[in-house]
Amino acid sequence: MSTGKRIFIDGEAGTTGLQVRQRLENRQDLEILSIAPELRKDAAARKELLNSADLVILCLPDAAAIEAVSLIESPEVRVIDASTAYRVDPDWTYGFPEMTEGHREKVANSKRVSNPGCYPTGAIALLRPLIERNIIPKDALINVQGVSGYSGGGKALIEIHESGEVEPFGTYGLSLQHKHVPEMTQHNGLVHKPLFMPSVGHYAQGMLVSIPLHYAQMKSGVNGTLIQESLAKHYQESRFVKVKDLNNTDNLERAAFLRPDALNGSNELELFVFANDATEQALLIARLDNLGKGASGAAVQNLNLMLGLDEDAGL
Numbered sequence: 001m002s003t004g005k006r007i008f009i010d011g012e013a014g015t016t017g018l019q020v021r022q023r024l025e026n027r028q029d030l031e032i033l034s035i036a037p038e039l040r041k042d043a044a045a046r047k048e049l050l051n052s053a054d055l056v057i058l059c060l061p062d063a064a065a066i067e068a069v070s071l072i073e074s075p076e077v078r079v080i081d082a083s084t085a086y087r088v089d090p091d092w093t094y095g096f097p098e099m100t101e102g103h104r105e106k107v108a109n110s111k112r113v114s115n116p117g118c119y120p121t122g123a124i125a126l127l128r129p130l131i132e133r134n135i136i137p138k139d140a141l142i143n144v145q146g147v148s149g150y151s152g153g154g155k156a157l158i159e160i161h162e163s164g165e166v167e168p169f170g171t172y173g174l175s176l177q178h179k180h181v182p183e184m185t186q187h188n189g190l191v192h193k194p195l196f197m198p199s200v201g202h203y204a205q206g207m208l209v210s211i212p213l214h215y216a217q218m219k220s221g222v223n224g225t226l227i228q229e230s231l232a233k234h235y236q237e238s239r240f241v242k243v244k245d246l247n248n249t250d251n252l253e254r255a256a257f258l259r260p261d262a263l264n265g266s267n268e269l270e271l272f273v274f275a276n277d278a279t280e281q282a283l284l285i286a287r288l289d290n291l292g293k294g295a296s297g298a299a300v301q302n303l304n305l306m307l308g309l310d311e312d313a314g315l
Contacts, residue, residue, distance in 0.1 A: 004031065005029070005030055005031070005054040005055060005307050006030075006031045006032075006033055006052065006053045006054045006055075007024060007030050007031065007032050007033065007053060007054070007055050007056075007057065007303070008032075008033040008034075008035075008049045008050060008052075008053035008055075008056045008057070009021055009024075009032070009034075009056075009057045009059060010035075010046060010049075010050065010056060010057070010058050010059065010060060010068050011058060011059035011060040011064070011082075012034065012035075012059065013037070013040065014059050014060075014154070014155070015151060015154055015155065015158070015291065015295075016059040016082050016291070016295045016296050016299070017057075017059035019291050019292075019295065019296035019297075020057055020059060020296040020299050020300060022296075023296060023297070023300045023314050023315065024300065024303075024314060026314075027313065027314050029309065029313070033049050033052065033053055035049055043067075043071065046068065046071060047071040050068060050071050050072050050077065051071075051072060051073055051074045051077060053077060054076070054077070054078065054307070055077070055078045055079070055080070055303060055306060055307060056068070056072070056077055056078070056079050056080070057079075057080045057082065057299055057303065058079065058080065058081040058082060058083060059082045059083075059299075060082075060083055061083060062083045062084050062085040064083075065081050065082075065083040065085045065086075066085050069081070069086075077111075078110075078111045078112075078113075078306055079111065079112050079113070080095065080113045080114075080115055080299050080302050080303060080306070081112075081113070081114050081115060082115040082295060082296075082299055084117065084179045084180075084183075085114075086112070086114040087114045087116065087117065087120075087182070087183040088182045088183055088186045088187075089114065091112065092110075092112045092113065092114045093106050093107055093110035093112065093113045093114070094113075094114055094116065094183070094187055095107055095113040095114055095115045095116055095298060095299075095302045096116045096121060096124060096125075096187070096298070097301065097302070097305060097311075098125070098235060098238050098240070098241050099124060099125075099128055099187065100128060100132065104305060104311075107302055107305045107306065108305040108306060108308070110306065113302050113306065115295070115298055115299050115302065116183065116294075116298060117179070117180045117183060117294075118148065118152055118207060118288070118290040118294025118295060119144070119146045119148070119180045119184075119196070119198060119207070119209055119294075120180050120183045120184045120187070121209075121269065121286070121288060121293060121294050121298065122146065122207070122208075122209025122269070122286030122287075122288060122294075123144045123146075123184050123188070123194070123209055123211065123286070124183075124184065124187050124188055125241060125269060125271060125286050126209070126211055126231070126271060126284040126285075126286050127142065127188045127190075127211065127284075128187065128188050128189075129230055129231055129233075129234035129235075130218075130227065130230055130231070131188055131189055131190070132234075133230050134219055135218050135219055135222055135226065135227065135230055136213070136217065136218050136219075137217075137218070137219070138189050138190055138191050139190075139191040139192060140190070140192075140217050140218075141192055141195075141217070142188075142190065142194040142195070142211065143194065143195045143196075143197070143211065143212060144184065144194045144195070144196045144197070144209065144210075144211055145197045145198075145199075145209070145210045145211070145212070146196075146197070146198045146199065146207060146208065146209045146210065147169075147198075147199045147200070147201050147207060147208055147260060148198070148199075148200055148201070148206075148207040148260070148290045149200070149201060149203045149204045149205040149206050149207065149260070149261065149290060150200055150201070150202065150203070150204060151204050151205045151290065151291055152200070152207070152290040152291070152294070152295075153200060157200070158204075161202060161204075166202060167202070168201070168202045169199060169200070169201050169202065170199060170200055171197060171198070171199040172198060172199065172200065173196060173197065173198045176195070176196075178196050178198060180196060180198075181193050181194065181196050184196065201260070203260075203261060204261075205261060205264045205289060205290060205291055206259075206260040206261030206262070206263065206264050206287075206288075206289055206290065207260050207287070207288060207289075207290040207294060208258065208260045208285055208286070208287055209285065209286040209288075210283060210284065210285045210286075211283070211284040211285075212281070212282075212283050212284075213281065213282045213283070213284065214280060214281055215280035215281065215282070216280065223275065223277045224246050224247070224273060224274075224275025224276075224277055224282055225246060225275075227246075227273050227275060227282055227284070228243065228245070228246040228273040228275075231243045231271055231273065235271070239311055239312055240267050240268055240269055240293060240301070240312075240315075241268075241269045241270075241271065242268065242269070242270050242271070243270075243271045243273075244270060244271065244272045244273070246273050246274075246275060247273070247274055247275065248272060251270075251272075258272070258285060258287065260287060261289075262287065263287055263288055263289045263292065263293075264289045264291075264292070265289065265292065266289055266292050266293075266297070266315075267289075267292050267293045267297030267298070267300070267301060267312075267315040268288070268289075268292070268293065269286060269287070269288045269293045270286070270287045270288070271284070271285070271286055271287075272284070272285040272286075272287070297315060300313075300314055300315055301315060
């Protein structure tokens with residue numbers, strides 16, 4: 001049965017906006033409101049649509065997202081913002097439903113939801129359950145490493161990679177002030193900011209987020225089994241987050257390589273624990289589509305929850 005809910009994607013011409021629209025346009029339970037291309041920067045036209053929709057998804061740069069929110073006057077309009085603008089704002093609900101017990105209900109009941117960043121989705125998925133269970137202390141010194149396809153960099157980076165000669169791989173964020181660090185810190189409850197080392201590969205889509213750990217960083221008696229079982233218990237009811245068996249090699253290419261693009265086009269998130277109890281070391285890895293669970297897929301999942309629809313509708 002159709003809900004008749006009206007959806008407006010402000011910024012539907014961008015990478016995330018296009019992906020959100022693709023996931024929604026064939027659904028019979030929603031009506032998508034569109035703005036004429038020539039009016040995309042017309043504040044009055046945008047304001048009319050922003051206030052006539054039941055739910056708005058903002059796929060805009062931070063400043064434009066803040067402007068869009070300021071144009072919303074109707075108290076009935078619900079908003080999902082895919083920018084960085086509100087991810088650590090206490091008045092907004094962080095849109096990672098699986099983050100902790102009861103958080104799915106918070107998303108469902110919220111009128112303002114901030115869609116998580118792609119890298120933080122992986123990092124929080126790996127760390128938050130272990131911090132909540134006191135396996136990793138809140139004052140631990142954490143390193144987060146990641147590699148993403150170039151689609152995560154937006155139109156300009158996509159054009160560079162698709163138009164000619166470009167580096168096969170590059171590390172960036174070398175100022176150690178990346179925009180994802182505040183949400184990784186806050187939503188994991190960490191005392192110290194993690195050292196975040198992102199990189200981009202010369203492939204379009206898909207990402208890996210890795211967190212190396214020494215057992216000395218964690219509580220006494222920890223081992224690989226405890227880490228894996230803690231994650232598995234946390235996500236045992238999750239539709240989209242799957243925890244692999246400890247030291248699982250079934251997903252490795254040629255029994256050696258974990259590729260980043262295996263989940264492209266999906267809203268799935270896979271978590272791996274590789275551990276060596278003899279050396280007292282572990283490597284946690286999250287794999288996801290940076291445009292799926294890392295962006296547009298997450299937005300659609302949050303939309304479904306906020307509108308009281310099946311969580312996996314359209315996904």
